[in-house]
Each structure stands twice: as C-alpha cells, then as structure tokens.
Amino acid sequence: MRGREWAALWGLSAALLAGAAVWVTQPGYMDAHYYFGGAVQLARGRGFTEPYLWNYLAPMRSLPAPSHLYWMPLTSIVAAPFLAAAEWAAGRALPNAVLFHWAQAPLAAAAAGLAVLTGWVSWRTTGLRRHAWAAGLLTLFSVFYFPFWLTTDSFALFGLAAAGALLCGASALGPLAGLVLGDFAEAAGRAELARRARRGLLAAGLLAGLAHLARADGGLVLFAVLIFLLLKIARGAGPRPSADWARAWPPLVFLGLGYLVPMLPWFLRNLAAVGAPLAPGGTRALWLIDYADLF
Numbered sequence: 411m412r413g414r415e416w417a418a419l420w421g422l423s424a425a426l427l428a429g430a431a432v433w434v435t436q437p438g439y440m441d442a443h444y445y446f447g448g449a450v451q452l453a454r455g456r457g458f459t460e461p462y463l464w465n466y467l468a469p470m471r472s473l474p475a476p477s478h479l480y481w482m483p484l485t486s487i488v489a490a491p492f493l494a495a496a497e498w499a500a501g502r503a504l505p506n507a508v509l510f511h512w513a514q515a516p517l518a519a520a521a522a523g524l525a526v527l528t529g530w531v532s533w534r535t536t537g538l539r540r541h542a543w544a545a546g547l548l549t550l551f552s553v554f555y556f557p558f559w560l561t562t563d564s565f566a567l568f569g570l571a572a573a574g575a576l577l578c579g580a581s582a583l584g585p586l587a588g589l590v591l592g593d594f595a596e597a598a599g600r601a602e603l604a605r606r607a608r609r610g611l612l613a614a615g616l617l618a619g620l621a622h623l624a625r626a627d628g629g630l631v632l633f634a635v636l637i638f639l640l641l642k643i644a645r646g647a648g649p650r651p652s653a654d655w656a657r658a659w660p661p662l663v664f665l666g667l668g669y670l671v672p673m674l675p676w677f678l679r680n681l682a683a684v685g686a687p688l689a690p691g692g693t694r695a696l697w698l699i700d701y702a703d704l705f
Contacts, residue, residue, distance in 0.1 A: 420522045480695070482625055575617035575621060582661070583643075585610065589607060613668065619670065622669070635665065
C-alpha cells in the first residue's frame with residue numbers, strides 16, 4: 411500500500427465521522443460534558459479550573475476550583491485550541507452547539523487516525539491490502555465505540571497513544587535484544603543497536619505518557635511496554651549466563667524519559683494544586699459501588 415491509499419482511508423474515515431457528527435450537537439453524558447467544559451475554560455484563558463462543584467470527592471476549598479482531578483486533561487487540551495480559534499474568528503461567544511462541533515473536529519480526526527493505524531498493523535502482519543482496509547473500517551464502525559468517536563471523550567486519543575506505545579515498544583525489541591544477547595566484534599554495531607533502541611523506547615515512553623494524560627489508568631501502558639520487553643528478552647536469553655543485561659538499562663531509561671515529557675508538567679501542576687503528583691479522585695472512586703455514587 412502506498413501513501414495515497416493510507417490518505418484515502420483516513421479521508422474516508424474522517425468524512426464519514428464528520429457526516430455523522432452533524433447529528434450530535436451536545437456531549438450527552440457526564441464524562442463528555444466535563445471534558446468539553448474543561449476545554450471551554452482553557453480556550454477562554456481560565457486555565458485548569460472549574461467554576462462548579464460536581465462531586466464530593468474533589469478537594470474543594472473555594473470556586474473556581476482546580477479542574478481535572480478525576481478525569482485526565484488530554485481531551486480538553488486537544489479540543490481547547492479549536493474552541494479558541496472558533497471564538498476568535500467569530501469575534502464573540504458562540505452557542506454551545508457550534509462550539510461543540512469545533513471540539514469534535516480533532517477527536518474525529520484522531521478516530522480516523524486510529525482506523526489508519528489499525529489498517530497499517532494488519533497490512534504489516536498479513537501483507538494483504540484487503541485486510542488493511544477491512545481492519546481500518548472495522549475499527550471505525552466498531553458497534554460499541556462508534557458513538558464515542560463523535561463526542562468529547564478520551565477513547566480515540568487513548569487508543570492512538572496506547573496502540574502507538576505498544577508498536578514503538580515492539581519496534582525497539584529487536585535492537586534491545588541484540589544489545590542484551592549479542593556478541594559484538596566491533597563497537598559500531600553495538601552503537602547502532604543502542605541508537606535504534608533509544609529512539610523506539612523514547613517514542614514508546616512519550617506515547618505511554620500521552621496515554622496516561624488521556625486516562626487515569628493509562629499509566630499501566632508504560633508498565634505493559636516495560637514488562638513485554640523484559641519478558642521477551644528473558645525468554646530469548648533462556649539459560650544463557652552470558653546475556654549482558656547491563657547493556658539494556660541505558661536504553662530503557664529513555665522509556666521513562668519519554669513518559670515524563672508529557673507527564674512531568676502535569677505532576678508539577680497537581681503538586682501545586684493539591685499537594686500530590688496524582689490527584690486523589692481515582693483512588694477515592696475505589697469505594698464507590700455504582701456510577702450514581704459520585705453524586
């Protein structure tokens with residue numbers, strides 16, 4: 411498959427989502443409303459704040475209060491520039507339905523990108539064009555998720571980031587295993603493997619950080635990539651006592667560095683807002699029995 415075919419798959423997916431999105435004029439449920447409201451606050455220069463009390467789990471002292479202490483902020487961050495551009499172009503505050511359509515745009519584009527990514531994985535694993543198109547369209551029209559591609563939620567962003575992190579981690583497996591298991595006659599070969607491993611792991615860490623910035627449970631993506639790499643290399647090493655694990659750790663550091671690029675600013679913000687790097691909303695929710703207990 412060539413570049414124009416991937417562009418055609420993305421364009422078709424984006425056009426179908428745009429057509430369907432016309433009929434969705436409001437977020438429709440609590441999570442999506444929250445992301446949309448957070449994007450509006452950012453777009454209007456009010457930062458990560460919320461002008462309301464929405465549940466009793468939040469550490470509330472006064473209004474406006476710190477926002478995104480339960481849901482993570484990536485969806486609001488991605489939508490906010492589109493809302494700001496729309497209001498700047500209009501020269502006045504727009505109706506919520508119009509603003510919501512602008513907020514849908516980057517998330518629908520991400521969903522179309524997820525269809526392309528799925529198609530690319532299918533093409534790489536089977537080599538068949540029809541499988542790539544089928545996989546991409548099945549992702550787009552997945553029965554449960556299709557309505558969520560059209561609203562201000564984290565599904566598409568998390569899907570792209572998490573899948574991308576796993577793919578980049580897999581791409582780093584070969585070079586990393588070569589460093590651990592290889593017997594090198596020259597330093598140049600070891601340096602090239604280390605460079606390729608660092609590049610893949612840095613990208614995997616960056617995408618894992620974005621996955622965490624999209625969802626509170628996205629932090630598990632980082633551990634999934636790390637455990638996958640270590641288990642695969644250990645299985646390849648088998649009983650070999652000569653496997654030099656010391657060569658693996660310098661590149662693996664780049665996995666953590668990539669993760670910190672998007673997450674460290676958020677940790678610092680939370681420290682300033684609530685005195686902890688991770689907001690307590692997620693752990694407090696462990697004690698809720700059903701969704702309505704939030705209220």
